[in-house]
Amino acid sequence: MMTFATMGRLALASALLSVAVPAQDSTSRGVRIGLNYDPGSKPGIIVLPPVAWANGDSVRRILERDLDFSDRFNVISLPPPDASTVAAASGALNYPVFAKTGAVALVHVAPTARGVHVVLHDVAKAAVAREEDFSLPATVGRDWRHAVHGIADAIEQWITGTRGISQTRVAFIRSNVVRLIDSDGHGEEALPMVGAAVSPAWHPNGGTIAYNTFGTESRIVLHDLRTGRNREFPAQRNSMYLTPMFAPDGRSLVYAISTENGADLYQMSFDAEAFPRRVTVGRGSINVGASFSPDGNRMVFTSDRTGTAQVYIMDADGTNADIFTAFDFGDQNYRADPDWSPDGRQVTFQSRIDNRFQVFTMSLRDRQPKQLTSEGQNEEPSWAPDGRHLVFASTRSGTRQLWILDTESGRLRQLTHAGGSRLPAWSPRLAK
């Protein structure tokens, strides 16, 4: 369905790596089923609506695409006539026929009064592995698509032990307007703006977007997605608010105050009417773009305290600051925009190579940098909640678009199709 990326060598390297290193998602979370899921391989999966029903094909197409985009399955598409004839056989599935296609799992979706009934078959064992009812909104629209994505994410959890990420959205900037797009590229919408915006960030509950405006009317805006209401924090004269970022517990916001004497990070608590707490003391240097470790105890950020922009790491209270990305002695490279992975194991950032930015990851354990991109300019990476996929801005197609990279297989897909898309921020899982 999707072409493998142009980064064959990287893909191979990371495939080898995923075999050698204990795979990130092998930890058992949620319910495990009888299917043997090997994180290093992609088991075949078939999605079937057994009989034709209204929206049945849409449900199947969305589930197939979501499972494909998860990069954990090899989605096998049977041509529609075969699918219906094979499946219709007196209510019982002809497992050997499906086994011949290479499928180890089969998802069987049937309509109910309030939504759909989903059955997951273990093809090898010729048995039902799990079944569940899901409700769907009566009318097909954004909420309906959102609910179908939730089914795909549940199926992924049944098989792999980890919930999928298709029920997520990406906030990003185009023409200084904050926009949201579903993880599968559907449902793009613009938020109502109070000024020229950059740097959107998600509250961990998925209900609020923070961003900042710049120029003489700089402010931090907290936009409540449910009510549509804004809370605004205007900056003082001769200063700007930059790069707002919620703490993992959602109870405070870390942001930079850019003044005539450099930019420093501050933390504002939502709990009390207290003054913001200063986190960095940059003495005229620029310190922006904080990203928390998942436990909230540390953060990475961009600082030019030694001359050029580099990624730094420190404790959340501002102590023990140390350079994170100095992996070449005497290297005057430029590195910025770090994002700490949701599993806590690595940090992604952008690094300037031959006057172009490329996306890197670096693990906390061995601090070995890994270059993930090389085509065009690739910037501003943001982790998906699965700690495996990245969204970033890339000029590889000739215009600036958002692309999604599976860091394990190297597979790429284009998320947006309007030029000038940048500064993406991947939402947390948005299950209701």
Place this chain on the structure above:
Amino acid sequence: MTVTKRLLPVVLALFSVAALDACRRAAPEPVVPAVDTAAERMAREAEAERERQRLAAEAAAARQRAIDDSLARVRAAEDAARRDSEMLRGTLTTGINFDLDRSDLRDDARAALDAKIPILLANTNVTVRVSGHADERGSSEYNLALGQRRAATAKRYLVERGVAESRVETTSFGEERPVCTESNEMCWSQNRRDEFEITAGGPMLMRPRN
């Protein structure tokens, strides 16, 4: 024409002196008929009246010329002041450029700022806004802070040379408002800049006294 007009009264005066001489010489002669005298007097009076009107018109024209001349002088002075003001405004709003990843002032930037200082000191009601900008090659979030630092560098230079701190506002647009959108050094060097905008007191700028 004007020469003739100006000589005419003189010529006429000479004529009238000659006529008086003739009268004096003719005094012993028999009295001329009264009818003739009356006709002559009427003619003389009409002539005098025309003369008065002519002189009045001339005086009015001269006054008008004087008014026009002084208005023209005022207008010329105003034009000169306006040209001055526009030239001064141009000097005040001339931008400066920076090197890649840098916010320190180059020599050409110092010269451009030096030219602004006497104007700012001579026009104390003028306030300005310095907006820092960056090229597209850095991180766009970092570049917003870099733009602010570039604006602050220019402001510090002005303030250290006597411009009141409160008269200079700083802000930044990072790489969000390029003046040139191609991806080459020609464009990038233009985009790494401070822009200067007069925010108040700018309609009529005074030339600094030497």
